[in-house]
Amino acid sequence: MLTVDPYIPLALWFPLLLAVLAAIVAYAFVLRKRATKSARRGIVTLMSLAAALPMIMLLNPTWVKELPPPAGKPLLTILVDRSASMATTEGEQTRYRQAVQVANEVADDLESRFELRVRAFDGGSDTIELEQFDGQNLDADATNLATAIEDSLDERPQGQAILLLSDGIHNAGGGANRVRASVEKARAMAAPIYTQTIGGQANVDDLEVSLALPQEMAFAGQTLPVEVTLRQRGRLTDRVTVSLVLDGETIEEQEVALQPDGTAEATLEVQQADAGLYRFEVKVSEHPNEVTTLNNSTTLLVRVVDEPVRVLVLEGKPYWDSKFLLRMLASDQAIDLTSIVRVGDDRFIRREIHNTSAASANTAGEETDTAEGDATATTREQTWDVLDSVDPLFADPDWLDGFQVVVLGRDAEVYLNDNRIEQVKRWLAEEGGAMVCMRGPPASVLSERLGGLMPVRWSPATEQRFRVELTESGQGMAWLPATGGGLQSLPSLATMAHPESPKPLAVVLASAAGSSSATEPVITYQPIGSGRVVVVEGAGMWRWAFLPVEHQDRDDVYGHLWRSLVRWLVSSTGLLPNETRAVRSDKVTFDPTERATATLLVRETQAGEPLEVELSGDALDQPQRFPTSPAGDTPGQFRVVFGQLPEGRYQAKVVGSPGDESGATTAFDVKGNLSERLSIAARPDMMRMIAQGSGGEVIEPGDRAALAAKLQQQLEDNFPTRVERVPAWDRWWVLVCVLGVWAVSWGFRRRAGLV
Structure with a gap:
C-alpha cells in the first residue's frame, strides 16, 4: 500500500x-x-x-x-500468593485455596488461546506447575508484591499479560512506592496486570507492646521515663498488666485499661546508679486466645553513663525557638549544656548548665531541689558570663572536641568564618561529632565551605508555612516519636528559604505534609566522616512545646523529639568522653531475613589494633567471633557483619575490652516479621492501584468468563498490527x-x- x-x-x-x-x-x-x-x-x-x-x-x-505477527501464543502469567496471610480461613476455605481454585479455572478456560505460566510468591517467587499447588508451604513471614511482579516480566517485545491473585498485602521493604515502581516497569513493557483480590477485612485477636524508643541513654542516678504503647486487636480483655523486667526480676508493674481494637499508653520509670548497658524487657500479660505471644514483650536497651553528653548551642540572636530548646535541654540530667547567644555587637552571653552533687552545691551556698537528707543526689548548677568575643574560644583547636553535639541557630555566620568551618569539619569527620541546624540554613548567605557541609541546598523564596509528616525512612528511625503520624496536627512551621533536592548521601526523615520527600525535605541528615549533620527546617517549633488545650495530649512531642535526636546522634556517632571503644548494633531488632550489623568506634590512637567482636546468644551453641573491616576512609570506625541469624536474643562485645567498659558491649534481638499474622485485612486498594497503573483491570469474583475477552482486547489495543x-x-x-x-x-x- x-x-x-x-x-x-x-x-x-x-x-x-x-x-x-x-x-x-x-x-x-x-x-x-x-x-x-x-x-x-x-x-x-x-x-x-x-x-x-x-x-x-x-x-x-x-x-x-x-x-506477520510474532510466532506463538501471547503469554499469560498467573501469580498466586502463598504467604502466611493467605492461610486465613474465610467461609469454608482459606484464601490460598480460593486463589488456587481461580487459577485452575482460568487455566482451563485460556490454555487454548494463551501460553500459560504459573508462579507462586511470598517474599520471593518461583515458577511452579499447576499440580504443585497443593505442596506449597504457607509459612512465609513477608509478602513482596514488587518482586513478584518484576520476576514475572518476560523480555518479550509484545504479547504478555499478568493475572495477580492475592489479598494485596505488601509488607516487604520499600512500601507502596516500591510496588508502584514495579507497576510502572510493567506498564513500560506493555504487560498489563489483571488483579483479583482474595479475602476480606478479617481481623485477629492479639495483645502487643511496643516502645517509642527501644534504645535510651540516661545519666547515672537519673530517673528515666519509658513510654510504652499497648495495643489490643479484637476484644480479648478490658485490662492488662504491663511490667518492666531486668535479669528475670520484675522492677515495676502497672495495670492499664484497654479498649477493644484500641491503644493505651503507660509510663514506666528506670533508674540505675552505676554506668553500664542494661537490657530490660517490657512485657504485657498474655491471653490464651490471642493469635501469637511473640509481640507480648519487647527489649529496652538503656545505656547509663556517668559522664553526661556535652551539647553546645550557638545562636546569632535571641529567638523563641532557641529559648524553648535551651529550656528543654537544661532539664535533661544526661546533658551538660553550654549556650552562647549574641545579644549585640561584641556582646555574647555564655550560659553553662551541668550536673553537680547536692553536697557540693550546698557547700557553695546554692539552692537545690533534691530531697532532704539526700546529700549525694544530683542537681543542676548554672553559671553565666558575658563575652566580648568568641575568638579566644575558637583559638583553642581542641575546644570543640569537648562537645559531642553542636546546635546552630539562625544568623550563626558570626561564629563560622572559613577557619572555624575547617575546625568544625575536622571535628565532624575525625571526632565523630554531630551538628544540628535547628531552623534551616544557619546563615542568611551560606559560604561555599559551610554549604558543603549541609545535606540540602536552599533557594530564596517568600514565606511558606507547612506541617510535618514522616517519610518511610523517618518512620523507621528510633528517635522520632511513636505518634509520628500526629505531627501533621501540630502547629505549622515557617520558612523563608526553600530547601531543594537533598544531596546524594543525604537521608530525608520528614517532609512537608502532602509533598514528596525528594522536593520538600523538613528533617534531613548526611554523614560527614564519622559524624553527621542534621537540618531541621522551619521556624516556630517552639509552639510545639506550648500547645493549646485541644492538643495537650501531644504536649510531650517537642521534648521527646529533641531529647531523642540528641541520644540518637550520640549513640550512632562518636565516642562518649569516657569511652575508648564502643560497639553499637544498627538496630535493636533485626528480621531473620536481613543481615545483622553493628558499628565499632575506637579512639584514633587505637585504630591500628586488630579488633574482633564476639557474639553470644541463646540461639548459638557457643560464642562466635567476627572480624571488623574499616568503614570507608574514616579513621577509628569499623563495620562488623554478623549475617543472617536465627530468632533469639544476642549480645556483642569487643574482644579484649575491660569488663567495666560498658560502651564495648551492645545487645539486639532477632524476631520474625509478625505482619503476616497480625495485619491480615485484604488490600483491594493496593490491587486496584496495581491494575490501573499497569494498564490492566480489576477482575471481580465470578467475572472469569469475561477475563479471556478482556485479555484478548487488551492485547489488541496495546499491540497494534506491525x-x-x-x-x-x-x-x-x-x-x-x-x-x-x-x-x-x-x-x-x-x-x-x-x-
Missing part, C-alpha cells in the same frame, strides 16, 4: 506547485520564437516531468507493508528515474540550441 506523508505542509506545497506551473507556462511562451512547435512541445513536456518528480517527492510517498514503512527516496530506481528525466530534458534542450 502506498501512502503519503508530506515533508512540508500542504498549505505550502500547493502554492509551490502553482509557482512551478506558472514558470513552465512562462518558459513555453518565451520559446515561441526560439524553437519549432514540435520542439517546444517536447521541451515543455520533459521540463514538466522533471519539475513534477521533485514535487511528488515532497509529498513523501511511502510503501507500507504489513508484517508494519514496515519504506519511503520512495529509499528505492534506487526512483532516484535513477528522476536523474534520467533531468538528463534527457537537459540533452533535448541542448540539441535544440537552447543551452
Whole structure:
C-alpha cells in the first residue's frame, strides 16, 4: 500500500506547485520564437516531468507493508500468593485455596488461546506447575508484591499479560512506592496486570507492646521515663498488666485499661546508679486466645553513663525557638549544656548548665531541689558570663572536641568564618561529632565551605508555612516519636528559604505534609566522616512545646523529639568522653531475613589494633567471633557483619575490652516479621492501584468468563498490527528515474540550441 506523508505542509506545497506551473507556462511562451512547435512541445513536456518528480517527492510517498505477527501464543502469567496471610480461613476455605481454585479455572478456560505460566510468591517467587499447588508451604513471614511482579516480566517485545491473585498485602521493604515502581516497569513493557483480590477485612485477636524508643541513654542516678504503647486487636480483655523486667526480676508493674481494637499508653520509670548497658524487657500479660505471644514483650536497651553528653548551642540572636530548646535541654540530667547567644555587637552571653552533687552545691551556698537528707543526689548548677568575643574560644583547636553535639541557630555566620568551618569539619569527620541546624540554613548567605557541609541546598523564596509528616525512612528511625503520624496536627512551621533536592548521601526523615520527600525535605541528615549533620527546617517549633488545650495530649512531642535526636546522634556517632571503644548494633531488632550489623568506634590512637567482636546468644551453641573491616576512609570506625541469624536474643562485645567498659558491649534481638499474622485485612486498594497503573483491570469474583475477552482486547489495543514503512527516496530506481528525466530534458534542450 502506498501512502503519503508530506515533508512540508500542504498549505505550502500547493502554492509551490502553482509557482512551478506558472514558470513552465512562462518558459513555453518565451520559446515561441526560439524553437519549432514540435520542439517546444517536447521541451515543455520533459521540463514538466522533471519539475513534477521533485514535487511528488515532497509529498513523501511511502510503501507500507504489513508484517506477520510474532510466532506463538501471547503469554499469560498467573501469580498466586502463598504467604502466611493467605492461610486465613474465610467461609469454608482459606484464601490460598480460593486463589488456587481461580487459577485452575482460568487455566482451563485460556490454555487454548494463551501460553500459560504459573508462579507462586511470598517474599520471593518461583515458577511452579499447576499440580504443585497443593505442596506449597504457607509459612512465609513477608509478602513482596514488587518482586513478584518484576520476576514475572518476560523480555518479550509484545504479547504478555499478568493475572495477580492475592489479598494485596505488601509488607516487604520499600512500601507502596516500591510496588508502584514495579507497576510502572510493567506498564513500560506493555504487560498489563489483571488483579483479583482474595479475602476480606478479617481481623485477629492479639495483645502487643511496643516502645517509642527501644534504645535510651540516661545519666547515672537519673530517673528515666519509658513510654510504652499497648495495643489490643479484637476484644480479648478490658485490662492488662504491663511490667518492666531486668535479669528475670520484675522492677515495676502497672495495670492499664484497654479498649477493644484500641491503644493505651503507660509510663514506666528506670533508674540505675552505676554506668553500664542494661537490657530490660517490657512485657504485657498474655491471653490464651490471642493469635501469637511473640509481640507480648519487647527489649529496652538503656545505656547509663556517668559522664553526661556535652551539647553546645550557638545562636546569632535571641529567638523563641532557641529559648524553648535551651529550656528543654537544661532539664535533661544526661546533658551538660553550654549556650552562647549574641545579644549585640561584641556582646555574647555564655550560659553553662551541668550536673553537680547536692553536697557540693550546698557547700557553695546554692539552692537545690533534691530531697532532704539526700546529700549525694544530683542537681543542676548554672553559671553565666558575658563575652566580648568568641575568638579566644575558637583559638583553642581542641575546644570543640569537648562537645559531642553542636546546635546552630539562625544568623550563626558570626561564629563560622572559613577557619572555624575547617575546625568544625575536622571535628565532624575525625571526632565523630554531630551538628544540628535547628531552623534551616544557619546563615542568611551560606559560604561555599559551610554549604558543603549541609545535606540540602536552599533557594530564596517568600514565606511558606507547612506541617510535618514522616517519610518511610523517618518512620523507621528510633528517635522520632511513636505518634509520628500526629505531627501533621501540630502547629505549622515557617520558612523563608526553600530547601531543594537533598544531596546524594543525604537521608530525608520528614517532609512537608502532602509533598514528596525528594522536593520538600523538613528533617534531613548526611554523614560527614564519622559524624553527621542534621537540618531541621522551619521556624516556630517552639509552639510545639506550648500547645493549646485541644492538643495537650501531644504536649510531650517537642521534648521527646529533641531529647531523642540528641541520644540518637550520640549513640550512632562518636565516642562518649569516657569511652575508648564502643560497639553499637544498627538496630535493636533485626528480621531473620536481613543481615545483622553493628558499628565499632575506637579512639584514633587505637585504630591500628586488630579488633574482633564476639557474639553470644541463646540461639548459638557457643560464642562466635567476627572480624571488623574499616568503614570507608574514616579513621577509628569499623563495620562488623554478623549475617543472617536465627530468632533469639544476642549480645556483642569487643574482644579484649575491660569488663567495666560498658560502651564495648551492645545487645539486639532477632524476631520474625509478625505482619503476616497480625495485619491480615485484604488490600483491594493496593490491587486496584496495581491494575490501573499497569494498564490492566480489576477482575471481580465470578467475572472469569469475561477475563479471556478482556485479555484478548487488551492485547489488541496495546499491540497494534506491525508494519514496515519504506519511503520512495529509499528505492534506487526512483532516484535513477528522476536523474534520467533531468538528463534527457537537459540533452533535448541542448540539441535544440537552447543551452
